[in-house]
Amino acid sequence: xxxxxxxxxxxxxxxxxxxxxxxxxxxxxxxxxxxxxxxxxxxxxxxxxxxxxxxxxxxxxxxxxxxxxxxxxxxxxxxxxxxxxxxxxxxxxxxxxxxxxxxxxxxxxxxxxxxxxxx
Numbered sequence: 001x002x003x004x005x006x007x008x009x010x011x012x013x014x015x016x017x018x019x020x021x022x023x024x025x026x027x028x029x030x031x032x033x034x035x036x037x038x039x040x041x042x043x044x045x046x047x048x049x050x051x052x053x054x055x056x057x058x059x060x061x062x063x064x065x066x067x068x069x070x071x072x073x074x075x076x077x078x079x080x081x082x083x084x085x086x087x088x089x090x091x092x093x094x095x096x097x098x099x100x101x102x103x104x105x106x107x108x109x110x111x112x113x114x115x116x117x118x119x
Contacts, residue, residue, distance in 0.1 A: 024101050029111040032093035035102070037062030039084045040071070056081035060090050064099025074104055 037060040046054035058081065059073040076084075084090060094102035 025103065025108065025111040026115065027095055028093050028101065028103055028108045029115050031095060032108055033065065033096050034105065035062045035064065035092050035094050035099075037090045037092045037102075039086055039088050039090050041073075042081060042084065042086060045075070058084055058090070060092065062092055062094070062102065064094055065096055066099055068099065070094075070100050070102065072100075072102055074107070076104070080104075080106070 039058050039060050041059040043057055043059070044054040045057050055075045056078060057073050057075050059071065061069060061071045063069055091105040092102050093105050093108040094100075
C-alpha cells in the first residue's frame with residue numbers, strides 16, 4: 001500500500017499537466033497569432049532500448065511580438081519529424097500577451113477544428 005500514494009501523486013500530476021496544456025491549446029486556437037520559427041534541433045525523447053517507442057521531438061526558436069527570442073520543443077508525428085530539417089522554417093502560433101506559449105500551427109489548427117465541432 002505504500003506505493004499507492006506516489007502512484008496517485010503521479011497520476012494527479014499527469015492529469016494536471018494535460019489539463020494545463022489543453023487550456024493553452026484552447027487559448028492558442030482562439031487568440032493565437034502566427035509567427036515563423038526555425039527548427040534548431042531534431043531529437044528522440046525517452047530511453048533508448050526502453051519499453052515503448054521513443055517520441056520524436058523538434059526544438060525551435062522564434063521571436064515573439066514582444067521582440068524577445070523563445071526556444072521551445074514539441075512532440076511530433078514521424079511524418080512531421082521527417083518533414084523538417086534543422087535550420088528549416090516552421091510555422092507556429094503564439095499568444096500575443098504571453099508569447100512564450102506556442103505550438104506548431106498544424107497542431108493549433110487541429111485544436112481550432114475541435115473547438116468548431118463543439119459549437
